[in-house]
């Protein structure tokens with residue numbers, strides 16, 4: 001008997017190994033309690049994962065596959081993949097195991113030892129889950145000193161003929177339409193674009209069953225399992241995508257960087273949890289967006305902005321992870337070593353922008369990109385928080401978090417811990433950015449306009465203190481060398497005061 005092992009984040013339609021399944025083949029799926037407890041993953045993440053797996057297994061059974069399925073509640077709680085596979089091998093006379101290349105480095109690395117322990121060969125096969133295979137990305141990256149997302153994105157647009165004219169030019173003449181996007185909160189308040197409601201969620205007894213189990217088995221994990229607010233089936237995910245394309249894509253571009261209190265999603269798609277589990281494919285998202293543009297249902301700036309995220313950023317981040325692991329997890333270019341602030345899991349801080357992002361993550365296992373990058377990421381960067389502790393926090397809190405996507409985003413994009421493998425500068429920002437792009441400052445106990453004193457927004461001192469601390473590293477950076485020069489022009493007394501204020505604030509967060 002041959003076993004096709006489907007990992008929980010590989011629930012892809014048209015699984016290539018299933019095409020070869022015959023009566024000597026079984027499909028295996030395992031809900032592993034030790035894996036689910038590896039970190040304190042958000043309860044909604046675990047609920048979505050296991051519910052999606054159970055739905056997927058049911059669909060496979062319906063299509064005639066012989067499915068071996070291990071639930072969280074079956075057998076001993078301590079049983080991991082190895083114990084379950086061992087039992088299946090004995091009971092079903094399994095002689096070989098096949099699976100798609102795992103998306104996580106550690107899982108891939110563990111397979112030779114697992115095979116040895118089980119006494120059967122484990123064969124990995126190329127996965128179609130991403131548009132760019134790992135070796136293709138590595139070939140593109142070879143010899144390049146600096147890897148730029150923009151260059152990779154343009155190559156993919158051309159090679160895959162996405163949003164291109166028949167003459168091979170970018171649709172509309174420009175590759176990048178950011179100047180029409182990224183509009184400010186002030187513009188948002190003036191125009192008041194209508195934010196469409198999310199699609200209604202159908203009652204799902206599988207989700208309810210899993211949520212009850214997760215709440216019981218992982219009680220100390222953040223969030224409430226029963227609050228899961230996205231569907232857990234391929235059909236539900238496709239309907240969600242369709243709804244986004246019809247109701248929100250048109251406004252995605254202009255407001256993609258805006259933050260509005262009480263509006264967790266705005267015009268974002270919330271397709272990352274589905275894409276990362278394999279429930280929908282990047283091709284489906286790209287085709288649907290391009291079609292909306294070709295049919296005149298969405299403007300080019302929004303469609304290009306969305307395609308840039310899915311084709312550009314997502315594929316680039318994935319390629320980078322596989323290019324740079326395992327070194328990626330050892331980086332700490334800025335020597336950051338502060339442990340997480342005490343409010344990391346409840347958001348009880350006076351910084352309104354930060355507390356709204358943390359409580360949003362606890363409630364929904366989701367923040368949109370700017371809250372992740374420019375609010376929380378900015379805080380962790382400026383405050384000098386320890387890279388692996390920050391990585392752990394992000395991995396625990398979001399329902400779309402998987403190692404391949406978190407490692408470059410957290411260690412590279414927000415913390416600059418890799419020293420700039422792909423970012424040309426750290427995304428450091430002061431209070432002015434938060435005030436321009438969001439409306440949190442209006443109800444904050446701090447004042448973004450005050451630069452010093454107990455009422456001053458902490459981002460002021462944190463921002464300048466950051467440049468002071470890392471002046472040698474950034475002095476010759478063409479994009480931010482100017483900020484270092486500005487820091488250096490400050491008087492010794494000003495510098496001492498700023499440093500003391502930043503340090504006092506950070507100490508109080510411990």
Ligand SMILES: Cc1cc2nc3c(=O)[nH]c(=O)nc-3n(C[C@H](O)[C@H](O)[C@H](O)COP(=O)(O)OP(=O)(O)OC[C@H]3O[C@@H](n4cnc5c(N)ncnc54)[C@H](O)[C@@H]3O)c2cc1C
Pocket residue numbers: 267268269270271272273275276306309310313314317367368369370372373377394398400401402405406409410413414
């Ligand atoms: C610190 C940090 C942590 C992040 N963690 C995750 C994560 O765990 N999982 C995850 O899927 N994305 C992550 N991202 C990327 C991005 O923030 C999320 O994909 C996005 O917010 C998900 O919401 P959405 O589907 O509404 O996205 P939209 O804004 O609607 O964007 C569409 C899609 O583009 C893709 N995308 C956009 N930016 C990125 C990016 N930087 N990396 C990879 N894909 C991208 C995602 O698939 C996303 O669903 C992270 C970004 C940062 C800065």
Ligand code: SF4
Pocket residue numbers: 350351352353354431434435440441442444445446447448457458459
């Ligand atoms: S004043 Fe500062 S801490 Fe408060 S919301 Fe604005 S940026 Fe955030």
